[in-house]
Amino acid sequence: MRKLLITIDGPAGAGKTTVSKALADRLGYIYVDTGALYRGVAYEARAAGISTDDDQNLEKLCQRLNLKFVNRGAGTLLMSGNTNITDFIRTPEMSMMASAVSARSVVRQALLEVQRKMGEQKSAVFEGRDMGTVVFPDADIKFFLTADLKARASRRYQELANIKPQPLEEVEKDMKRRDENDSSRHIAPLKPAADAVLIDSSHISAEAVIEKMMTHIQQAFDRD
Numbered sequence: 001m002r003k004l005l006i007t008i009d010g011p012a013g014a015g016k017t018t019v020s021k022a023l024a025d026r027l028g029y030i031y032v033d034t035g036a037l038y039r040g041v042a043y044e045a046r047a048a049g050i051s052t053d054d055d056q057n058l059e060k061l062c063q064r065l066n067l068k069f070v071n072r073g074a075g076t077l078l079m080s081g082n083t084n085i086t087d088f089i090r091t092p093e094m095s096m097m098a099s100a101v102s103a104r105s106v107v108r109q110a111l112l113e114v115q116r117k118m119g120e121q122k123s124a125v126f127e128g129r130d131m132g133t134v135v136f137p138d139a140d141i142k143f144f145l146t147a148d149l150k151a152r153a154s155r156r157y158q159e160l161a162n163i164k165p166q167p168l169e170e171v172e173k174d175m176k177r178r179d180e181n182d183s184s185r186h187i188a189p190l191k192p193a194a195d196a197v198l199i200d201s202s203h204i205s206a207e208a209v210i211e212k213m214m215t216h217i218q219q220a221f222d223r224d
């Protein structure tokens with residue numbers, strides 16, 4: 001069976017992580033959460049006291065950073081060098097900082113190479129904002145997963161309950177701001193690739209999204 005490279009782009013809270021992990025599990029593929037890499041850069045920038053618009057120091061930081069994913073039991077850890085930073089990158093503050101550093105071309109350029117290297121072997125599901133448009137324009141199957149703001153905010157609200165509870169209105173406000181940042185930036189803005197399959201998850205379950213995606217994936221296998 002042909003090895004596929006599958007990309008899933010879309011705004012925060014659309015359910016990308018749940019479905020990307022499930023697809024990777026079903027197919028025996030690797031799963032790469034590229035948002036975690038931007039979060040890793042944001043985390044290290046804050047630790048080093050570098051502001052999110054200081055391109056010179058962000059560039060130096062990216063050159064010395066060694067971000068990698070390590071599979072550990074049920075989950076995947078994000079390592080920065082030998083330090084496990086998984087538990088520190090999911091806070092609302094890190095979400096905003098990740099969105100801010102992701103608009104800087106020095107950061108995008110550095111992570112472009114890291115991501116392409118991770119995709120060399122194919123047999124992978126990559127989740128992000130510009131996977132189908134910029135990082136892997138030749139991906140075998142591209143999905144763009146959306147949902148309306150209310151549905152996305154309510155999902156994120158539930159996720160945050162275990163990490164750092166926030167009022168629903170605040171989650172929705174932050175999400176709207178982040179959507180605007182991610183969609184309006186000049187480099188690699190969040191948008192569907194011309195050849196992406198669009199799926200709206202506002203009113204359907206994650207299982208239903210996965211089934212829709214599997215239908216497209218099966219068609220790609222059948223074409224071989």
Ligand code: DC
Nearest residue numbers: 034035036038098099102128129130
């Ligand atoms: O998917 P996430 O919420 O963990 O991503 C955090 C931020 O990183 C998001 O607001 C925008 C940025 N990002 C990006 O610009 N490109 C990607 N491929 C993935 C994430």
